Amino acid sequence: MEVDVVVVGGGAMGSAAAWQLARRGRSVVLLEQFEQGHHIGASHGATRNFNMAYAEGDYLDLVTEAKDLWDELEGATGMQLLDLVGLVNHGNVRRLRDVRSSHAERGIESHFLPATEAAERWRGMNFRGDVLVVPGSGRVRAADALLALRHAAEAHGARFEYSTPARDIRVEGDRAVVVIDSGEITARRVVVTAGAWTSKLLGSTVPLPRLVVTQEQPAHFTPLDDSLTWPSFNHNPDPDDPRDAYWYGPVYGMLTPGEGIKAGWHGVGPVTDPDGRSFTPEPVQLEALVRYVREWLPGVDAESAAPMSCTYTSTANEDFVLDRFGPVVVGAGFSGHGFKFTPAVGRVLADLADGGGAPARFTARR
Numbered sequence: 001m002e003v004d005v006v007v008v009g010g011g012a013m014g015s016a017a018a019w020q021l022a023r024r025g026r027s028v029v030l031l032e033q034f035e036q037g038h039h040i041g042a043s044h045g046a047t048r049n050f051n052m053a054y055a056e057g058d059y060l061d062l063v064t065e066a067k068d069l070w071d072e073l074e075g076a077t078g079m080q081l082l083d084l085v086g087l088v089n090h091g092n093v094r095r096l097r098d099v100r101s102s103h104a105e106r107g108i109e110s111h112f113l114p115a116t117e118a119a120e121r122w123r124g125m126n127f128r129g130d131v132l133v134v135p136g137s138g139r140v141r142a143a144d145a146l147l148a149l150r151h152a153a154e155a156h157g158a159r160f161e162y163s164t165p166a167r168d169i170r171v172e173g174d175r176a177v178v179v180i181d182s183g184e185i186t187a188r189r190v191v192v193t194a195g196a197w198t199s200k201l202l203g204s205t206v207p208l209p210r211l212v213v214t215q216e217q218p219a220h221f222t223p224l225d226d227s228l229t230w231p232s233f234n235h236n237p238d239p240d241d242p243r244d245a246y247w248y249g250p251v252y253g254m255l256t257p258g259e260g261i262k263a264g265w266h267g268v269g270p271v272t273d274p275d276g277r278s279f280t281p282e283p284v285q286l287e288a289l290v291r292y293v294r295e296w297l298p299g300v301d302a303e304s305a306a307p308m309s310c311t312y313t314s315t316a317n318e319d320f321v322l323d324r325f326g327p328v329v330v331g332a333g334f335s336g337h338g339f340k341f342t343p344a345v346g347r348v349l350a351d352l353a354d355g356g357g358a359p360a361r362f363t364a365r366r
Contacts, residue, residue: 124299
């Protein structure tokens, strides 16, 4: 079989790349090693934060583009994908002032509230210092987004093949060959968006930076009062306050309708092999998360923790890898903060497949 592009990995990023490529008229086959809707990688679950609280211009440009593309995808599929309930950011106010300054330069709406006013508005949460509110943020309906991306890609002729692992990728001149159980597929480009399996699949084929796979262990907590309003949130420890010394790292969270308030440490789970995960929470980290919830989220039952499991595949600086090596395009290292950018990342990967470039921050060889 011969096609223009094979996409290896059918999570959010691969599905977005397939959509962007197919709408350009490319013949696209997407290969996903597991069944549709599996819970083994990084794209499953009902919700993710849609967070515009970045200070870096290239990330702000990418997330602004992503917002427009999420809206376009909603229009194309008739599915609601964003709930712009607002997002609050607190802790480490010095960093938040940088974010606010970058927002002001780009005309992104955000503002500070004093802790007392924020606590009055969001009674399920506690605050210690000034809070940066971003009204145009909120959450992405992640599971629905995967379906929407697939439907949009298939509407332009892309073919999604589930339970079809790529066994090998060979570079032959200016083309690539993907080996699957039923044979081989030759393509002008191969886009690899294999998440935690990226390094295993590519080996030494391309010079990637070190990608560390961790098993992350957020949990859902039951709200005590269904009348409370919940924004999405990010909370960074204050480096100057000893009361935060027990924290493992930053905390993120959001309301997941029907499941409760999701909260988790960011990027501190145990290093794991994606083919040998335990799927069970690390007990000391979970105990610390429950303590955090008890202290900072009075609107939930801290003892109701229902842990879940996902993977992060992280670079040392948490910047993504979006690059091309001959006929092989790689999207990797999304470091637990990539989902909000999904449709814009798909556009960048499609550009790379078509011979274009990516922002310098995301090239593996910078």
